[in-house]
Amino acid sequence: MRTVLVSDPSERLLSLEGVRKSYATGEGPVQVLAGVDMNLAPGESLALTGESGSGKSTLLHLAAGLDSADEGRIVVAGHDISQAGDTERARLRRGTVGLVFQQFNLIPSLDVAANLAFQARLAGRHDPEWQAELADALGLTACLHRYPEQLSGGQQQRVAIGRTLAARPRLVLADEPTGNLDEATGDAVMALFLRLVSQTGAGLLMVTHSTRLAGRLHGRLQLSAGRVA
Numbered sequence: 001m002r003t004v005l006v007s008d009p010s011e012r013l014l015s016l017e018g019v020r021k022s023y024a025t026g027e028g029p030v031q032v033l034a035g036v037d038m039n040l041a042p043g044e045s046l047a048l049t050g051e052s053g054s055g056k057s058t059l060l061h062l063a064a065g066l067d068s069a070d071e072g073r074i075v076v077a078g079h080d081i082s083q084a085g086d087t088e089r090a091r092l093r094r095g096t097v098g099l100v101f102q103q104f105n106l107i108p109s110l111d112v113a114a115n116l117a118f119q120a121r122l123a124g125r126h127d128p129e130w131q132a133e134l135a136d137a138l139g140l141t142a143c144l145h146r147y148p149e150q151l152s153g154g155q156q157q158r159v160a161i162g163r164t165l166a167a168r169p170r171l172v173l174a175d176e177p178t179g180n181l182d183e184a185t186g187d188a189v190m191a192l193f194l195r196l197v198s199q200t201g202a203g204l205l206m207v208t209h210s211t212r213l214a215g216r217l218h219g220r221l222q223l224s225a226g227r228v229a
């Protein structure tokens, strides 16, 4: 089903090999990922699907370096994050990886405009024109001077998406980024993600429960029984 196949490892933005992850619970360890292998090339977009509890968010957290695998290798833009320390992982998240997670983590003391600019400034890629275009496409122009607590859930989600896209990351990891949005807004957001992919050669790994949205991406990875089916 994948349309872009890249054999040269240096051409991969994200690569997982034999990744295993268990969580300790009151009933003993629960294995969530049981040997996951996957690759994502520049300019490629993949939907990550699977039943609730199949490990999609776990996989994204590992790829983002927010948690560590028990076994296996995870390489992000040529950096083996399985071996990297916290500083190198944080540097990758600042400059290379864009995250859109279900906790929006907006900065309460900054208005929408400053939240949108925040990551782009950290990455040294603040571009006021691109930011204005994103704010317009995300329907945020009228609330640029409001603070996060003055926004609806869907507006907060759009700011979180805009903040990530504004920094033009090379790798975007998104966990149901259109979950709180109506269909038309969700479609507009998807178009922005796909524009970043086609214009800058970014790679996109997106968790979605929507087969309609998954169908707009280049391919699909289905997690089942801890592996890519």
Ligand SMILES: Nc1ncnc2c1ncn2[C@@H]1O[C@H](COP(=O)(O)OP(=O)(O)OP(=O)(O)O)[C@@H](O)[C@H]1O
Pocket (backbone or CB within 6 Å): 023, 024, 025, 030, 032, 050, 051, 052, 053, 054, 055, 056, 057, 058, 059
């Ligand atoms: N910190 C944790 N401690 C213990 N178990 C956890 C932890 N985080 C996740 N799990 C368990 O790991 C499994 C996978 O969770 P994960 O959130 O990755 O699934 P998911 O596919 O993203 O689910 P959903 O579609 O419902 O968001 C679940 O059974 C969950 O209960």
